[in-house]
Amino acid sequence: MAQPQGRRGRANPGGPVPVVVAKIAQKPMPVVVDAVGTVQAIASIQIKPRLDSQIVKVHVEEGALVKEGDLLFELDSRTLRAQIGQIEAQIRKDKAQLAQARRDHQRYEDLLGKNAGTVVQRDTAQTAVKAAEAQLEADEAAKANIQASLTYTEIRAPVSGRIGSISSKAGAVVRVGDNSVNSTLATINQIDPIYVTFAIPQVILPDLRAAMAKGAVTVTAIVDDTKKQSGAMAFIENSVDPNTGTVTAKARIGNASELLWPGQFVKVEIILGVENSAIAVPSAAVQLGPQGAYVFVVKDGTAELRPVIVKRTQNGESVIGRGLQDGEQVVVDGQLRLVNGAAVAVRAPPPEPAKPASPPRG
Missing domain, CATH: 1.10.287 (Helix Hairpins)
Known part of the structure; x- marks a missing residue:
């Protein structure tokens, strides 16, 4: 069997190589597609006057949450x-x-x-x-x-959302069709729910459409490893971008906590389904050589270099499409000293580092 560079030779003459192993077990694994997305408001409404008048009173603070129908500005009537x-x-x-x-x-x-x-x-x-x-x-x-x-003298919120900066204050004269910076009194972004837009490779499109035909496809926006918000796929563009080979898609995600903010970049996970009997190994077991991915399988105290096909990697685990079987053991630590056929000694994994103690409270 051909071996990657640095992996040819006999077993270590100094004795068995100590390694840490993990046992393979078939288990359900979600089929996940990763992407990078941009958060977009469901609606972004510019508030403009519909008659020439003077602002008598501003009834809302900048950045405030408003409900549909709330009075925002009062004009001279x-x-x-x-x-x-x-x-x-x-x-x-x-x-x-x-x-x-x-x-x-x-x-x-x-x-x-x-x-x-x-x-x-x-x-x-x-x-x-x-x-x-x-x-x-x-x-x-x-x-x-x-x-x-006369009804236009009371400018009310057309949608519920969060209002942005207010360009004109009480006393300012506003005019219809004014093209100046102050022609827009404010902008309301509807952010609950909210859209996340992202691009997926065209090769994923058939699987995504098949998953959507079966029901709602879950999409998760990840701000960091501990802050996530999930929703459902809402839209797929009707054509592939020939310049990038990708398709634009959009998810609709609940955002009551306002974790997601318009214009924000987020990681995106699209769950296309679940592979019920997946062969998954810790990603640390998978090595890369000139001929592709491989792992070391331990059997009867001997390491066997085994080429594998990695279907996908997620959450620190690699789903193997070919090359491994349920119940086998793979090396997850100690591969650097291994060659095909080397004798190994299985050792216990090192203990996890202790979490730092919390500082004393004063």
């Missing part, structure tokens, strides 16, 4: 309220004129029936009624338009 007063007075006048026009029309109708009036008089009166009705409708529409504008 005095001009609009005055316009509503004017149009209401005009509507009252319109109604009075319409009532008079209808009385006149009825009078000319009665006179015409008694041959005391003319058709022209009756038709003129009827036209006056229609004109008064049209004027009333126009003024009522104008009132509705002003009332709609």
